[in-house]
Amino acid sequence: MLATPTQLRTNLGSRWCAQTRCTHRSDGSPGDRRARRPAQEDPVREFDTTFIVQPEISEEGREALILRLRGVLERAGATPLEVDDMGKKKLAYEIKRFQKGHYLSLFYLDSGKAVAELERALRLDESILRFLTVRKEDQVDDVDARRARSVELEKSRKEKAAERAAREAEERAQREAARAAGESVEEPSDDDDLEEEDVYDRDRDRDRDRDRDRRRRDDDDEGDDRSPAGE
Numbered sequence: 340m341l342a343t344p345t346q347l348r349t350n351l352g353s354r355w356c357a358q359t360r361c362t363h364r365s366d367g368s369p370g371d372r373r374a375r376r377p378a379q380e381d382p383v384r385e386f387d388t389t390f391i392v393q394p395e396i397s398e399e400g401r402e403a404l405i406l407r408l409r410g411v412l413e414r415a416g417a418t419p420l421e422v423d424d425m426g427k428k429k430l431a432y433e434i435k436r437f438q439k440g441h442y443l444s445l446f447y448l449d450s451g452k453a454v455a456e457l458e459r460a461l462r463l464d465e466s467i468l469r470f471l472t473v474r475k476e477d478q479v480d481d482v483d484a485r486r487a488r489s490v491e492l493e494k495s496r497k498e499k500a501a502e503r504a505a506r507e508a509e510e511r512a513q514r515e516a517a518r519a520a521g522e523s524v525e526e527p528s529d530d531d532d533l534e535e536e537d538v539y540d541r542d543r544d545r546d547r548d549r550d551r552d553r554r555r556r557d558d559d560d561e562g563d564d565r566s567p568a569g570e
Contacts, residue, residue, distance in 0.1 A: 380450075381450035381451065382450065382477070382478040382479075383448050383449070383450060383478065383479045383482060384448070384449065384450065384451060384474055384476060384477055384478060384479065385420075385446065385447070385448055385474070385475045385476035385479050385485070386446070386447055386448075386449060386451075386454060386472055386473070386474055386475065387444055387445070387446050387472070387473050387474075387475050388444070388445050388447075388454075388457055388458070388461075388470060388471070388472040389442065389443070389444040389445075389470065389471050389472075389473075390442075390443055390444075390445070390461055390467055390468075390469065390470035390471075391430070391434070391440035391441065391442055391443075391467070391468040391469045391470070392404065392440060392441040392442075392443065392466050392467060392468065393435075393437060393440065393441070393466045393468060394427050394437060394439040394440055394441055396441055396466060400466075401424070401441070401443070404464070404466070405422055405443070405445070407460070408445060408457060408460060408461075409445075411453075411456055411457055411460045412445075412447050412449070412453050412456075412457060414456075415449070415452060415453035415456040415457070416449065416450075416452065416453060417447045417448060417449035417452075417453035417457075418447060418448040418449070418482065418486070419445070419446075419447045420445075420446040420447055420448065420485065420486070420489040421446055421489045421490075421492045421493040421496065422443060422444070422445050422446070422493070422496075423443065423444040423445075423446070423496060424442075424443050424496065424500060425442040425443065425444065426441065426442065426503075427439050427440070427441050427442075428440060428441075428442050430468075434468045434469060435468060437468060440468050440469075445457075446475070446489070448479055448482060448485065454472055457472075458470065458472060
């Protein structure tokens with residue numbers, strides 16, 4: 340009995356699949372076995388992009404810049420976290436005739452695709468002197484917990500920044516009052532600024548170390564909970 344055209348196509352397709360290690364779809368047509376494997380998603384990582392802005396930038400200018408960079412990250416599919424405003428620091432060497440720069444660090448979660456978009460935006464901004472991106476965590480399993488911790492860190496840093504700004508405003512007012520009274524006033528030197536920056540850096544590093552230790556303890560506790568009884 341002669342085979343119908345449909346049977347011929349099916350038989351030929353089966354022989355071709357046996358040679359090429361493919362499978363048949365539900366309609367009898369050959370399909371690639373590799374296409375049926377579920378695609379593996381890239382792990383969510385935590386990144387820290389630190390950038391230096393020209394020192395004369397205003398607070399409104401910094402806020403606008405941060406808002407714009409957050410938008411770049413969100414459009415690229417990343418999750419923006421906290422911003423660490425480290426204030427003005429003396430540069431290790433002169434950049435574009437600037438001796439100082441305003442340092443900021445932007446933390447965010449992403450699989451790695453948004454890094455290029457963020458660095459492209461920084462590269463095109465003339466107010467940015469330098470930038471550097473480092474990967475802080477290879478994999479973040481609990482994104483919601485990291486977001487919650489980001490809110491706490493942001494609140495704490497804003498409080499410290501407000502305290503620092505109030506202290507600086509009070510010191511400026513005292514100098515102005517003394518100058519108005521005809522008294523000699525000693526202006527703050529770069530060494531004084533560096534001393535304040537060192538204190539701020541120590542506080543920031545202490546906060547980061549505390550957060551890292553807390554994450555490690557949480558991971559250890561989770562590991563103990565997952566361990567079988569008797570081990």
